[in-house]
Amino acid sequence: MRSRVRSAALLCAATALAAGAAVPAAVPASAQAARAPMDPNPLVVVDCSAQAHVRPEEYLLACGDGNNRLVNLRWNSWGQRTATASGTDMVNDCTPYCAAGRFRAYPVTVTLSHPRPWPGHPDLQRYTTIRLLYTDKAPPPVAKDVTYKLVY
Known part of the structure; x- marks a missing residue:
């Protein structure tokens, strides 16, 4: 046995x-x-905590209070000049105040652009601009097409 x-x-x-x-x-x-070797000089997007990311699934826009976050990002491209994704902008309506508010979903197209060297990280370039194009309605009082500088 x-x-x-x-x-x-x-x-x-x-x-x-x-x-x-x-x-x-x-x-x-x-x-x-x-599994091919990584690009020796990859482009990244830097988050609120000064962490570099490539094609993140989520990205926090409101670093101070967390009331605005991009989620379910699906990247169509990640190039040397721009990166484009579709996803959802989850925005707290802060009604009657932010702690009691509800998060509302807004479909959005995200474009990262204007790569520049990342100070203190000589091998990396980071995107310095983010454009949000709301594909339905935008969260009030935001315009349907807005661009922000990424300062992290």
């Missing part, structure tokens, strides 16, 4: 090893490209 268990365990282990050895040959080219 003991030898059967040992044989079964060895057979399972051999099968697992053989299956694992076959995986790299089956990896699609797109996944292999994802």
Whole structure:
């Protein structure tokens, strides 16, 4: 009985090893490209905490109180001059005051632009401008198309 268990365990282990050895040959080219060396001078967007990000899924716009955040960002491009995403701007309506307010969702197209060297980080450039184009209505009193400087 003991030898059967040992044989079964060895057979399972051999099968697992053989299956694992076959995986790299089956990896699609797109996944292999994802493992390619990183760009030596990547462009980043810097957040409120002075952390660099590439294609973030979320981005805090209101650093002081957290009442405005971009979420569900899906990046269409991340280039040497601009980066473009679609997502949702979650904005606290602050009614009757911010602590009691509700977050409301506004569909938005986000464009990062104007890359510049990031002081203190000689190998990185950061986007310095963010444009928000609301694809439905904008949160009052904001215009449907606004551009802000990123100062972090």
